[in-house]
Amino acid sequence: MSNPTTTKTYFAPGRVNLIGEHLDYNGGLVLPAALTIGITATYTTRPDNKIILHSATHPLQKEIDLADPIIFDPKNDWTNYPLGVINQLIKENHFVGGCEIVYSSNLPEGSGLSSSAAIEVLTAYLLLKQTEQNISLSWLAGLCKQVENEFVGMQCGIMDQFAIARGKAENAILLNCTNLDYSYIPFELNNYRLLILNSKKPRSLIHSKYNERKSESDEALRILQATSSIQNLCEASFPQLDLILDETIKKRARHVITESLRVKEAVKALRFNDLSTFGRLMNASHTSMKNDYEITGLEMDTLAEEAQKLKGCLGARMTGGGFGGCAIALVHEDAISEFNHILTFKYHAATGLNCEIYVSEIGNGVEEKL
Numbered sequence: 259m260s261n262p263t264t265t266k267t268y269f270a271p272g273r274v275n276l277i278g279e280h281l282d283y284n285g286g287l288v289l290p291a292a293l294t295i296g297i298t299a300t301y302t303t304r305p306d307n308k309i310i311l312h313s314a315t316h317p318l319q320k321e322i323d324l325a326d327p328i329i330f331d332p333k334n335d336w337t338n339y340p341l342g343v344i345n346q347l348i349k350e351n352h353f354v355g356g357c358e359i360v361y362s363s364n365l366p367e368g369s370g371l372s373s374s375a376a377i378e379v380l381t382a383y384l385l386l387k388q389t390e391q392n393i394s395l396s397w398l399a400g401l402c403k404q405v406e407n408e409f410v411g412m413q414c415g416i417m418d419q420f421a422i423a424r425g426k427a428e429n430a431i432l433l434n435c436t437n438l439d440y441s442y443i444p445f446e447l448n449n450y451r452l453l454i455l456n457s458k459k460p461r462s463l464i465h466s467k468y469n470e471r472k473s474e475s476d477e478a479l480r481i482l483q484a485t486s487s488i489q490n491l492c493e494a495s496f497p498q499l500d501l502i503l504d505e506t507i508k509k510r511a512r513h514v515i516t517e518s519l520r521v522k523e524a525v526k527a528l529r530f531n532d533l534s535t536f537g538r539l540m541n542a543s544h545t546s547m548k549n550d551y552e553i554t555g556l557e558m559d560t561l562a563e564e565a566q567k568l569k570g571c572l573g574a575r576m577t578g579g580g581f582g583g584c585a586i587a588l589v590h591e592d593a594i595s596e597f598n599h600i601l602t603f604k605y606h607a608a609t610g611l612n613c614e615i616y617v618s619e620i621g622n623g624v625e626e627k628l
């Protein structure tokens with residue numbers, strides 16, 4: 259007698275990074291948080307050796323036979339992410355059985371809230387859950403990062419996958435990216451709200467520009483390692499900047515050094531419930547991403563800088579990889595309506611684009627929906 263078909267539902271959130279941008283692959287501290295919006299997947303077993311991937315939001319669906327090799331193909335579009343995960347699990351000798359998975363997302367499209375990491379973590383979690391009880395979520399985050407690095411070709415760090423795997427409602431995660439030590443920091447907003455400002459700018463350059471920043475950081479580290487024993491760029495200090503002659507590489511290193519200090523101050527501010535200081539650090543972080551790391555551009559600068567000027571806003575900054583995507587802002591709840599109105603108007607006047615603004619809630623990491 260064949261096994262009865264079973265159906266289960268799982269959810270993985272998107273994420274924002276509160277502060278500490280482009281520090282994960284530089285071995286630093288980052289402060290992301292999982293959202294309550296994300297991707298839901300319905301998993302149904304199949305009696306054969308096939309996996310069928312569908313999406314409620316994309317027309318493309320993909321069928322594979324588990325006996326065939328799995329390779330990256332741009333034509334496979336969004337399915338490359340789950341395919342990469344299936345490939346990696348099989349490579350590492352985990353059991354993957356025939357099934358049908360239907361994904362549906364309420365994350366805004368291409369918004370930089372990490373839908374790719376969400377679908378990876380979700381797929382790995384739901385496939386493993388069928389046969390394994392004690393899944394280490396930190397290990398699972400590392401596996402999904404490896405899929406991005408080796409299968410998809412994006413040289414990202416581990417922040418997104420980790421936040422999505424280990425998120426906790428109403429808490430930010432202070433993550434040390436060298437050893438994956440982490441702690442939860444309560445994100446208490448009193449009468450303020452964390453707004454997500456979606457630029458709606460297509461992020462076409464994200465992969466190539468992101469990888470370029472990663473290699474510029476690697477180059478800065480290589481230069482400093484000629485005279486010091488630092489293991490990663492986040493350990494560098496201001497005087498060492500003088501050893502870097504190339505102005506571009508020096509600016510990249512300066513962002514990494516100043517942003518690392520800002521994360522530590524931001525955590526201190528949160529622990530003292532000092533949102534004004536936290537907001538000032540957000541603003542400084544944006545300026546550093548604009549001038550030193552050069553990952554913002556007209557759209558993100560307009561959003562963050564216009565937001566910073568508005569009544570009730572304690573701070574605003576781009577979040578995530580950059581070159582489009584979303585900014586975040588801390589805004590008093592009584593000022594939100596006017597803030598939205600003015601920012602939407604000014605952003606459209608400067609860029610011709612209509613931004614979208616959402617009030618975000620901090621949620622849990624990947625889980626089964628019972």
Ligand code: GLA
Nearest residue numbers: 279280414415416417578579
């Ligand atoms: C993207 C990457 C992360 C991280 C951020 C920038 O989201 O996936 O690993 O580097 O950019 O902080």
